Amino acid sequence: MTAARNRTPFEQRAATRDPPWIKALVLGVGLSFFVVFLLLPLIAVFVEALRRGLDVYFAALVEPDAQAAIRLTLLVASIAVPLNVVFGIAAAWAVTRFRFRGKQLLVTMIDLPFSVSPVIAGLIYVLVFGAQGWFGPWLQANDIKVIFAVPGIVLATIFVTFPFVARELIPLMEAQGADEEEAALVLGASGWQMFWRVTLPNIKWGLLYGVILCNARAMGEFGAVSVVSGHVRGQTNTMPLHVEILYNEYQFAAAFAVASLLALLALVTLAIKTFIGWRTTDERPEPNP
């Protein structure tokens, strides 16, 4: 990427310069598409949320069911994200620092949840923990609720956000190599000292990148959570499910008000992501060929 920036700009190189009418066409078509299909939905969320005025907007956010939904969403993310961070770091360490049989298979399996429909991600936990599921009778006998309760929501969220941290860290740590970690060990550091003082500082931006993407998906997940939640207002409704309920009750302004919080979360996520991208284009080493 650095190479691209040091080159003569495209505009000054006759052979690779698009004629002005091509440039106008490319930007005209591309940006129109961008505005209609990406920007307009984003704007629509906020305009529809404020359509009935600020009073209705804030009333929709402080109403007890909305507050419960916000609390549940934060709770679920605060469990799912840290677990996936620990897993992501462990997986990246094992995959990039050691050679073992079945490594490629392991990497493929880490990506599995991305290729599974969110609806199926919910279904699998119903099959395991639901009333007719493997552990259903045992759970019922011991009065433990997983499906249509918070634990099921947490599990489904962990599943859909499973690969985010690992797949961000694996290419990064692969590219960095183990030289600095080996140096730390040679100089007498213990394993954990090496991890906290060398590995973690080296991967901090990539890790943060994975964490914010993981968090955005954890807070915004709809399909998987919808299957296992049971939609009990004030109890098992996360923010996206609350949006759906309000919308289906034709409380459009309220639905968009709660949706606008999620849209803000998305914008903050993109802002942090872009910031990290700018920071690391200079620092990140070119991948080893």
Added chain:
Amino acid sequence: MRRTTPRVLPGFGLSLGITVVYLTLIVLIPLSAVFLKTSGLTFERFWALTTSPRVLASYRLTFGASLLAALIDVVFGLILAWGLVRHSFPLKRLVDALIDLPFALPTAVAGIALTAIYAKNGWLGQYLEPLGLKIAFGPPGVVVALMFIGLPFVVRTVQPVLEDLELELEEAAATLGASRWQIVRSVVLPTLFPAILTGFTLAFARAVGEYGSVIFIAGNIPMVSEITPLLIITRLEQYDYVGATAIATVMLVISFALLLAINGLQAWTARRTGRLAT
């Protein structure tokens, strides 16, 4: 690539142990439940559950709309990536950052926003419906939602390859007398082709499983605008666990095939462009 020798670095047992146990508990065992439940069915029963007219209609819609959406995304994603890499324009960094919006915006939010735009009295719907273009509450709405979801996959796979493209190749072609169009057709596009195909497959794979953004805008009429993931939920709500699981098996097998295809394509892209697949 130079690899470190095992045993020098600590934590192999711990890190691999955490990885395998967590992967098995969260992903592998629950996923295997789908196949185990399906394996209890006779083949005739499985066939009947997964090929009834309503299910077949949902496959046609899901795969047809996903295919169309991914194709449209390829065309416009390519144009957007070209604009972002090869041209400068005001607010370019903002546009670049917002391309990822569909990755970050919760699908339910996208769903209700798109419905507000394309419904009969919506922002654009009120102008489109008099022209006979009914988008929301029918199959076209499904395509629009899937286009939204898939666009960043195409842009983000094509963009880095386009950035790393050797300008010298294009210049060489130009000195040999090729026209600009010839250069784009026979030098640029063939180099981009693996990335384009990867982006297309990623967008398609994501679209096939998509649920949240579609159900608000689709109208969800059985046989007409009901996607397969919704049909799975409908079966579940009727306590038809066997029916839901049988359809889920079909979807899972297709998803896994797509995952393998994507892995292969990414390896191909990496070989063609000399980059690491990320």
